[in-house]
Structure formats: structure tokens, C-alpha cells
Amino acid sequence: DSGVTQTPKHLITATGQRVTLRCSPRSGDLSVYWYQQSLDQGLQFLIQYYNGEERAKGNILERFSAQQFPDLHSELNLSSLELGDSALYFCASSAVTTSGSTDTQYFGPGTRLTVL
Amino acid sequence: DAKTTQPNSMESNEEEPVHLPCNHSTISGTDYIHWYRQLPSQGPEYVIHGLTSNVNNRMASLAIAEDRKSSTLILHRATLRDAAVYYCILRKTSYDKVIFGPGTSLSVIP
Numbered sequence: 011d012s013g014v015t016q017t018p019k020h021l022i023t024a025t026g027q028r029v030t031l032r033c034s035p036r037s038g039d040l041s042v043y044w045y046q047q048s049l050d051q052g053l054q055f056l057i058q059y060y061n062g063e064e065r066a067k068g069n070i071l072e073r074f075s076a077q078q079f080p081d082l083h084s085e086l087n088l089s090s091l092e093l094g095d096s097a098l099y100f101c102a103s104s105a106v107t108t109s110g111s112t113d114t115q116y117f118g119p120g121t122r123l124t125v126l
Numbered sequence: 127d128a129k130t131t132q133p134n135s136m137e138s139n140e141e142e143p144v145h146l147p148c149n150h151s152t153i154s155g156t157d158y159i160h161w162y163r164q165l166p167s168q169g170p171e172y173v174i175h176g177l178t179s180n181v182n183n184r185m186a187s188l189a190i191a192e193d194r195k196s197s198t199l200i201l202h203r204a205t206l207r208d209a210a211v212y213y214c215i216l217r218k219t220s221y222d223k224v225i226f227g228p229g230t231s232l233s234v235i236p
Contacts, residue, residue, distance in 0.1 A: 012169070012171070014169075041220065043224065045224075045226075052226060052227070052228055052229075053164075053170070053213070053226040054226075055223055055224040055225065055226070058221070058224075060220075060221070065221045066221050066222060066223050066224075067223070068223050068224070100169050100170070102169075102170075104220065113220040114172045114175070115162075115170075115172060115224075116171075116172065117169030117170045117171065118169055119168065119169055120169050
């Protein structure tokens with residue numbers, strides 16, 4: 011158990027809908043990352059937040075957005091869903107402290123999204 | 127962004143050492159080398175990381191070439207539980223984009 015929790019575990023929805031995925035980082039971790047993993051694309055970095063602020067951005071679609079709240083939990087919002095958005099979505103957290111250091115990421119168990 | 131290349135797949139016999147290679151010929155002096163692995167149906171988990179010197183921890187060892195253009199993750203005695211996809215990634219700082227390649231799928235034969 012990494013200490014990172016993600017809800018829900020599974021989500022089934024229809025095209026065009028909007029969903030919210032939730033992540034609670036390990037206690038004390040200030041940084042949260044979101045990843046998408048599909049069979050054909052592998053593990054893709056979407057976005058990173060540090061203490062409520064966006065820090066790094068990857069291949070995140072405009073239909074997707076994220077935020078990190080004052081209690082450090084994070085939400086990933088996916089809207090106008092398409093069939094191709096079906097994937098595993100992972101959240102990770104790390105105890106990033108200074109910009110000159112590198113961190114260890116602890117991954118949650120993931121949310122499996124199925125778009126029908 | 128510095129890239130890494132790894133073999134698509136490798137096999138090992140149980141209880142034998144495994145050497146998983148990673149090439150990163152365009153690595154810069156400030157890139158850290160990280161290894162993660164992903165067991166079936168689980169999220170990735172951290173294995174080890176290093177900058178220049180070889181590193182050891184309870185899970186594995188990391189051997190970094192002198193020119194830093196390649197590295198090798200060493201599992202000293204493979205177990206069935208080590209069957210996973212192993213990813214080698216480079217990061218300068220904790221605020222860089224994280225780029226995972228396809229990784230190496232390790233099969234462990236009983």
C-alpha cells in the first residue's frame with residue numbers, strides 16, 4: 011500500500027459526459043501527479059501540482075482539467091468524454107521540497123474509466 | 127527532453143540475477159536516472175534512482191556507466207513477484223515533465 015488513495019476504482023460512463031476523479035496523496039506529500047495509461051499509448055504524464063499550484067504540464071487535453079485543493083487532495087476533471095478516453099488514470103504523490111531536488115513518486119491503485 | 131531506450135522484453139529464471147539495461151545517450155549532467163516497475167494490475171512503484179554513483183537498496187542495485195550514457199538495474203535473485211514492466215526515466219528536477227517509455231517487460235520462469 012503506497013498510501014495514495016484514488017476514488018472511484020471503476021467508472022463507466024457514456025460519450026459526451028463529464029467525470030471527476032479524486033486523489034488523496036500520502037500524508038505530508040505536497041506534490042500530486044496525474045497519469046493516463048491506455049493499451050496503445052502507455053503511461054502518459056498529464057499534469058503535476060505542488061502545494062496547490064500547477065508545476066508541470068504534459069500531454070493533457072483541453073477537455074481535461076485538474077486542481078489541487080488546500081487540503082492537498084486533487085481532482086482530475088474529464089469532460090466531453092470520447093471512446094478514446096477509456097484508460098487507467100493514476101495519481102502519484104511525492105514529498106517535493108526544493109526545485110533543485112528530485113523526488114520519489116508513490117502511485118495510487120488507479121481509476122479505470124470506461125467510456126461507452 | 128532526454129530519452130531512454132530499453133529492450134521490449136526479457137526473460138529470467140527464478141533465483142538467478144537479472145540485468146535490465148537502459149540507454150540514455152543524450153543524458154545531461156543534471157539528469158537523475160530513476161527506475162520504476164509496474165506489476166500486473168497495479169500502479170507503478172519506485173525501485174531506485176541515482177545520479178552518478180552506483181546505488182543499492184533492498185530491492186535492487188543500479189549500476190551507472192562512467193559516461194552516464196547507460197545504466198543497468200540489477201535484481202540479484204529474481205522471484206516470480208519480480209515479473210513486471212520496468213521503466214527507466216530521466217528527470218532533472220522535481221518539476222520536469224515525466225516521460226515514461228514503453229519499458230521492459232520482465233518474465234520470470236519458475
